[in-house]
Amino acid sequence: MGFKVENNRFNEILKNLKQEYKIYAPKRFEKRGRFSDTDLIKYGEISSVEEIVWNEKSQFSPKEVVYPITQTLFYFTEEEYRESLVHDKKILIFLRPCDINGMRRLDTIFLQNGPFEDIYYKRLREKVKFVMMECKESFDNCFCVSMNSNHTDNYSIAVSFKENEVYLDVKDEEFLDILKAYDEIDFKPEYVKENKFTVNIPDQEKITIDLFNNELWKDYAKRCIGCGRCNMSCITCSCFTTQDIAYDENPQSGERRRVWAGCHIDKFTTMAGGHDFRTDYGSRMRFKTMHKIYDYNKRFNEHMCVGCGRCDDRCPEYISFSKCINIVNEVLEKEENNNVK
Structure with a gap:
C-alpha cells in the first residue's frame, strides 16, 4: 500500500x-x-x-x-x-x-x-x-x-x-x-535497469585449475598493497578473527572478542607454528575473486558478490574488482578459442 x-x-x-x-x-x-x-x-x-x-x-x-x-x-x-x-x-x-x-x-x-x-x-x-x-x-x-x-x-x-x-x-x-x-x-519503487559498467560473469563449467595458475594474478601481486579496504567495505565479506582481552586489574579475567578480518590483510592466513600461505598479494586477489564468483556459487547457486562497487571505490591503488572479473572471463574465452583451433 x-x-x-x-x-x-x-x-x-x-x-x-x-x-x-x-x-x-x-x-x-x-x-x-x-x-x-x-x-x-x-x-x-x-x-x-x-x-x-x-x-x-x-x-x-x-x-x-x-x-x-x-x-x-x-x-x-x-x-x-x-x-x-x-x-x-x-x-x-x-x-x-x-x-x-x-x-x-x-x-x-x-x-x-x-x-x-x-x-x-x-x-x-x-x-x-x-x-x-x-x-x-x-x-x-x-x-x-x-x-x-x-x-x-x-x-x-x-x-x-x-x-x-x-x-x-x-x-x-x-x-x-x-x-x-x-x-x-499509487506508488511502487523503481530499480536500476542498467549500470554504467557491465560485468561478464565467467561460465562456471569453463573454470579449471589452469585459471588458478594463470599469469593474470601476477599483475595484482605488483599493484595490491594488502590494506584490506576492499574487505572492510564489502557487504558480503564475513571473515573474522578472535582475540582474548585480559584486564589489567586481573589478567585471569577478560573478554573474548571477534574482530573483522579479510583475505587481503597480512597474517590472515598465519597458522600455528608460524606457517603462512597466500603471502603474495596476487594469490589473495585470486582467492577473493574465485570465492565471490565461483566457490560460493558452487555451494549456494548464486554469486556472493552483489555488485555494489564499494571495493572499487575504496581501493587506494585503483584496482577494479569488476574489471578483474571481466579479465577472468576474457582469459577463459581465449583459452576456449585456442582449444577449438
Missing part, C-alpha cells in the same frame, strides 16, 4: 519508532573522508529524514549493524564465563536493493553454512526490518545488474525521497497501522 508523507510528519513517525527501534541509515560524517576536506558516508543512527544520505553511495555497507566491527562474545574469569548481552530494541535499516541482497548472503554464511547457526549474528539479525531506499540510477562502479542484485521484494517498507516528501510502499502490517492516517497513493 502506498503513502505520501511530508518530511516534518515523517520525522514525527521516526521519533515515535525510536521508542522501540534503533534506526540506521547512510549518514554524512563531515571532514572524515579519505582525502582532505572530504566527508565520509557510512551507517549510523538517525533521528530525522534530513540526516539520511539517499542520493550518494555510502562508502561502507550496513553489515556492521548486525555484524559489528568488534564484538564481545563472552566475558570470562578464572572459574566461569558469561555470554555478552545485546540491546533490547528492534532494528530498522534504510538500505539499497543490492545491500538487502548482500545481507541475505551474510544470512547464508552465518546461519546456513554448516550444522550450527552463529548465535551472535542471529540475535541481532532477527531484530532487523528493512526499509529499502529506491535506487533507480546507477552510481559509478556499480554493477548490480550484472550480478542480478538490483531488485528485491524483501522489505517492510520501500521509500522514495522527494524534495519535501517521502513516498512509501508499505508491506508490513505493523507500519500500515502507523501510516493509515496519511494520504494513500
